[in-house]
Every structure is written in C-alpha cells, then in structure tokens.
Amino acid sequence: MAQRIYFLVHGQVQGVSFRYFTQKKAAEHSITGWCRNTDNEKVEGEAQGEDSAMKEFLKAINQGPSAAKVMKLDQEARDVKDGESRFEVR
Numbered sequence: 512m513a514q515r516i517y518f519l520v521h522g523q524v525q526g527v528s529f530r531y532f533t534q535k536k537a538a539e540h541s542i543t544g545w546c547r548n549t550d551n552e553k554v555e556g557e558a559q560g561e562d563s564a565m566k567e568f569l570k571a572i573n574q575g576p577s578a579a580k581v582m583k584l585d586q587e588a589r590d591v592k593d594g595e596s597r598f599e600v601r
Contacts, residue, residue: 515544515559515589520572522582524554530600532576537598540564540571547601557589558598 520529525548533546533556541564546556558568575581 512562513559513591514562514565515557515591516565516569517557517587517589518546518555518569518572519549519585520554520575520581520583521585522575523578523580524575525552527578528576529554529579532579533572534598534600536568536571540568542568543595543598545599545601559591559595 530546530548533554536542537544537558537560540560542558542560544556544558546554546558549555558565560568569584569586573581573584
C-alpha cells in the first residue's frame with residue numbers, strides 16, 4: 512500500500528549534499544516526491560512509495576550521507592498524490 516509523508520531533517524544537513532543523497536535513495540527505492548533546503552538550516556520534503564520502500568528510504572535519510580549529522584527526523588502523514596513520476600530536488 513502506498514503512503515506519503517512530509518519530512519523535516521534537523522542537524523548538519525545543508526552543504527553536505529544531503530538533498531542529492533535523498534534523491535539518490537529515493538530512486539533506489541522507487542520513491543517519488545521532492546526535497547529542498549529551508550531558511551533555518553534544515554531539509555524538508557515529501558516522499559511517496561510503498562510501505563516497505565518508504566521504511567528503507569526513511570532509514571537511509573535518518574542516517575544521511577557521511578558528511579551529514581542528522582539530529583532528528585520529523586515525519587507527518589500526507590494524502591497520496593497521483594501522477595507523480597520522480598523525486599526532485601527543489
């Protein structure tokens with residue numbers, strides 16, 4: 512079953528290729544959605560995919576790339592969207 516979540520990543524996540532790491536992990540797990548930097552040094556986004564794929568994707572972004580230091584990963588359920596075909600960095 513598909514699910515969609517909004518996520519907000521806290522920590523040292525800007526300037527360390529976190530968004531492109533997130534996009535790569537999304538592609539690996541067939542996740543669609545988007546992510547972007549926020550004005551307050553966080554990365555936010557929405558991700559959508561099958562339950563098992565989402566679990567693995569969220570586990571990966573909670574770890575982050577080697578240069579990142581993730582302190583906290585907030586998640587909030589959202590309505591599933593139709594017609595999305597990829598994960599984009601905004």
